[in-house]
Amino acid sequence: MTESDAILVTGATGTTGSRLVARLAAAGLRVTAAGRSATAVDGARAVRFDWDDPDTYGDALAGADRVYLIPPPGSPDPAAVMLPFLRRARAAGVRRAVLLSSSAIPAGGPAVGRVHQALPGLFDEWAVLRPSWFMQNFTGDHAHAHSVRSEGVIRTAAGEGRVGFVDAEDIAAVAFRALTDTRAPNTDLILTGPSALNHREVAEVLSEVTGRSVVHEELTPEQMRDRLAAFIPAEFAALLADMDRAIAAGAEDRTTDTVRSVTGLPPLDFRAVALREAGRSR
Incomplete structure (x- = not known):
């Protein structure tokens, strides 16, 4: 370059x-x-x-x-x-x-x-x-974040399935290296945070960090699809509902060391990101 x-x-x-x-x-x-x-x-x-x-x-x-x-x-x-x-x-x-x-x-x-x-x-x-699902889904402009702020509820069809939620800052750090390193990775890189959490555990962390009650409300995949279809294309809503079904079956219950191996720094955990984002919103 x-x-x-x-x-x-x-x-x-x-x-x-x-x-x-x-x-x-x-x-x-x-x-x-x-x-x-x-x-x-x-x-x-x-x-x-x-x-x-x-x-x-x-x-x-x-x-x-x-x-x-x-x-x-x-x-x-x-x-x-x-x-x-x-x-x-x-x-x-x-x-x-x-x-x-x-x-x-x-x-x-x-x-x-x-x-x-x-x-x-x-x-x-x-x-x-x-990347796995973004931690910012619960703190930014995602539907989950809106329902957390307005109702104290996270609604999914993911059941007790765990996800290696990842910080968007860590994704950006990997993207920076993928774009600027002398050699391109020429592969796909699965990015996760340091631990996998289910949505009930995410709600518990948010409750502790924000000081207000946040709970996880479990929906069926069909309920999730219909809820999403109210504001996004039906085909995309069905795809997202199927992803929740896969999470419930364990498809995202994993972590990788990709962030550390690419950037040299460990990925942040969800509590640290929630605290950081809460500080920004004050």
């Missing part, structure tokens, strides 16, 4: 994108922060970018050598817009792509799994980040 090259970050105002832009800019790297509105970001060139509007692709890709990819939110078929963009990115001179996927979706799986499968054929340098 030369001084004239830029790193394009899509979803630059989102949960991981905003944190990644801050890290890249602080390191003195040229960053293009792309989002649906060209929101000013300290140290970065802000451009408007919309997956559904190819007219926005050119400005975003101008001068880009590497790209961080956030799939279009809520889309059951992100490959439909992402693959044409990635072919255009390759033609424009992008040589490394880092994709944010999910620990629950393997290469060739549903939704972003198709993009994961295609990435090695499009770029010689690539990485797919497959």
